[in-house]
Amino acid sequence: MRLFAVRDYRHLFGAQVIALFGTGLTTVALGLLAYDLAGPRAGMVLGTALTIKMVMYVVIAPLAAAYVDRISRRTLLVLLDVIRGAVVLALPLVTEVWQVYVLIGLLQAASAAFTPTFQAVIPDIVPDEADYTRALSASQVASTMESLLSPVLAAVALTFLSFDRLFLGTSVGFLVSALLVLATRIPNARPDTRTGARDRVTGGIRTFFRTPRLRGVMALNLVVASAGAIVVVNTVNHVRDELGGSQSDVAWLLAASGTGTLLAALALPRVLDRIAARTVMLTGAGVLVTATAAAVTLLAAGALGWTGTAVVWALVGIGTALVITPTGKVLRSSVARTAIPGAFAAQFSLSHLAWLITYPVAGWLGTTAGLAPAWSVLTALAGAGAVAALLLWPRHEGPATTAPMTTDRYGSATRDRSALTKAA
Template identity: 55%
Template sequence: MLDVLADRTYRHLFAAQVVALLGTGLATVALGLLAFDLAGDNAAMVLGTVFTIKMVAYVGIAPIAGAFANRVPRRAFLVALDLVRAAVALCLPFVTDIWQVYILIFVLQSASAAFTPTFQATIPDVLPDEARYTRALSLSRLAYDLENIVSPMLAGLLLAVTSYNSLFFGTMIGFAASAALVLSIMLPSPKPSKPRGIYDRTTGGIRIYLATPRLRGLLALNMAAAAAGAMVLVNSVALVRGTLGLDASALAWTLLAFGAGSMIAALLLPQMLDRVSDRPVMVGGAILMVLTLLGLAGAIATLGLVWPMLLGAWFFVGLGYSAVLTPSGRLLRRSAHAEDRPALFAAQFALSHACWLLTYPLSGWLMTRYGPVAALGVLAVLAAMGLLAALRLWPSNDPETMEHTHDNLPLDHPHLQGTRRHTHHFVVDEHHPPMGVTAVEVVSGRHNRNSINTG
């Protein structure tokens, strides 16, 4: 897996991701302490609003930013966004009112909503080989999981010798270092093949996403991952501190069990995906999450909750969670031309966070109102619905290339090269709309006539 770090461009991008994640983790800890200072007993309400603002920015800003990401040099775009985030982090220690926090967080998360999908869309251009790109995806998943472990530890060490405001300066340093690392390399900036209007640029990524069956399946699997993930991230504190009556260190170990499962899956996936296609791996991960949530609900209902049981359940949820999310970049890479990838990754970013915008409050409300068994059961059902939708929306025979005809184009059109029937890597684009063109899909040597939107 580490062989991909031999590529200097990717190595700098990965380092930029790691330092930015560490800075974000420090800011998460500092925000909780800042909210308590400003709001006292209402700190939870303030933080809830902050997380809602974050999700609204992600869902609303990402598609707009993705529409313009290929209109400017990609390196300059990413560096500018990192500097905006660093400037906001530098302002946070000086706020005196809660409304100031809300405005700064909206600006920070809007910049992140533009930065993250553009950054993710750059990696397949830097690593065009799918096997190397798969290993980069696993490294990225590991970076996210390790950040959840390292950032709280680093914050604890810093808080032992300084105030929480210094954590925001650590965040600023992380974003500034990320900008410097991106600035130190040259990045590809694919340009659109022809000018597009604002509507096409803004909605193009989502239209391609929703017109591509494998990506509709991915959206359904995102809902399954969000349902299981919200149960872990929102309700672990209530289960560990409230139901079990354990201390804060037990909560850390409980979340570590989830992270450990995710990391082990990320380590195993590159070799697995060399032999098995994405669909069975991702569907298997969703099945594992559903069965684990249902099994834990049944165990609590009959035996009561014990800590080893919770640790084991969260470990298996982490395995399934990573198995669903890690390969998603491969599907996005396969489903668009390089010039459309920023918009498509932005669509994935927005739509997946829309799932979290539903499951975060639902998970907390179910746990508070009805207890752990009901919360686990309802979220398991929601995850199962996502799984079943994915099985229906994502065809099991999902080839990368398709033989198809173009009755809608003149024979002298440059795309046809003198023949109406041809075979190539198939994506939804201006020459291959989601409906209205006949395609012949080649599967195991058999010709099966399908609409183009099966592809």
């Protein structure tokens, strides 16, 4: 079936796109608000806000997944969109920096609960495996387009409006997203058989540690975060201080990375129909390690100019898509259906935990010791993650074709070995 012929998916995808662009415009407006409040200390304000975001993502997502089967998922998604819209609407009214931190905490807590719940809904709306793969790719394309177009849209809007009007526009966007979710038929989550609070909160993370392929995914999260931190955190300093470029040049180099991600995400559905996700994801890890190593080598030699930087940044984008896009498919094949929300929430938290490690390396070490030492550490982390993924994810661990699926108490999908023996 054609993916966008599915009415409920079409509505849900529209809600995701609108919310993504709302988040992107909020990020631009937040930077201007921080400068308006703190002036030269704006970078510190934004850095603290980013840390709050990562902490919320790591802590809140498992809690939300643990109790998502207690209420209607559609009601939860709508409520979270309304909360985000209200918080964004309140941001231009703040007069103190601490108020920014409180509101950002609320905003990111809602996002941390929204994203894994949204991801876990897609398999129920798009049950066909091939279409589900395309749905994952479409989500990646949407995220990439947001990163490419949000700064452009913000720049155009700011020629006519003050930055506080951006908050108003993004608030409306979140409310439109809520209306689209409300118009979508979303089945409730299947009841989780775990009754203990501790099992419900930590079950998804325990599943990751107990499942070999998911341990490999954890290691790949570190590879993505190590390479991505260089682009996200250090592009502005590299362009302005090393290359002597302008603010628009910073945007163009960020667009180079986003373009790499976009092109790879568009090509992946057909690739994943023929090539195993493990092979694709480990290839992506290799691309990311190669890109970061090239960045360190060229920077140390004083040869990382405009062309070299654009090529390396595009490779980071390509490698990121190769790792991230198939992840949902791997999660879906690794756990029982009732454990899907917990698995997505665990991946959401664990991936952002990796970013929480690499952001300070890129930011604090890059500022105090220089870009070359910071990138060397991040390259080492990326290499360690790639090697760990290769060792932790067995080559022949894919699902058996004849054995029935069973689950352990944490929701890990396993195969009946006796059935395999009989089949053999």
